[in-house]
Amino acid sequence: MKNLAIILFLLITGVSSKAQETSKGATGSITVEIENISSDKGKISYGLYTEDTFMKNPKYSKTAKIKDGKSTVTFDKIPEGEYAVICYHDKNDNDQMDFETNGMPKEDYGMSNNKINPYGPPTWDDGKFGFDGSSKEIGIKL
Numbered sequence: 001m002k003n004l005a006i007i008l009f010l011l012i013t014g015v016s017s018k019a020q021e022t023s024k025g026a027t028g029s030i031t032v033e034i035e036n037i038s039s040d041k042g043k044i045s046y047g048l049y050t051e052d053t054f055m056k057n058p059k060y061s062k063t064a065k066i067k068d069g070k071s072t073v074t075f076d077k078i079p080e081g082e083y084a085v086i087c088y089h090d091k092n093d094n095d096q097m098d099f100e101t102n103g104m105p106k107e108d109y110g111m112s113n114n115k116i117n118p119y120g121p122p123t124w125d126d127g128k129f130g131f132d133g134s135s136k137e138i139g140i141k142l
Contacts, residue, residue, distance in 0.1 A: 042091040080133030108142035
């Protein structure tokens with residue numbers, strides 16, 4: 001359980017620390033939407049990962065406000081490839097994911113494909129999706 005907390009902490013702190021980058025060549029946009037968020041307090045932090053950056057620092061990151069239980073971001077100028085999105089509800093707006101003393105997250109989080117392992121950290125295979133460089137919309141459940 002402690003390892004899960006450490007891995008999630010490293011993952012989430014990377015979401016808040018890396019600015020969005022621009023790539024060369026044909027690019028498109030990936031829009032991520034979350035509905036039914038438990039409250040409008042705080043914000044949602046989003047990280048867009050490649051396989052090389054997964055569970056480290058996201059390739060691209062953004063934060064967004066919550067309005068009426070919804071939050072949406074769009075990552076622009078994203079080249080084609082495989083990606084995964086991980087996000088969390090930063091309820092107290094402290095730019096980090098908070099954990100219980102037993103290592104379990106206090107704040108809700110989710111991942112592309114909505115496959116969350118309750119007994120371990122997120123995996124690349126569970127969250128990855130193909131992107132053709134045009135546009136894609138993803139819905140995530142927290």
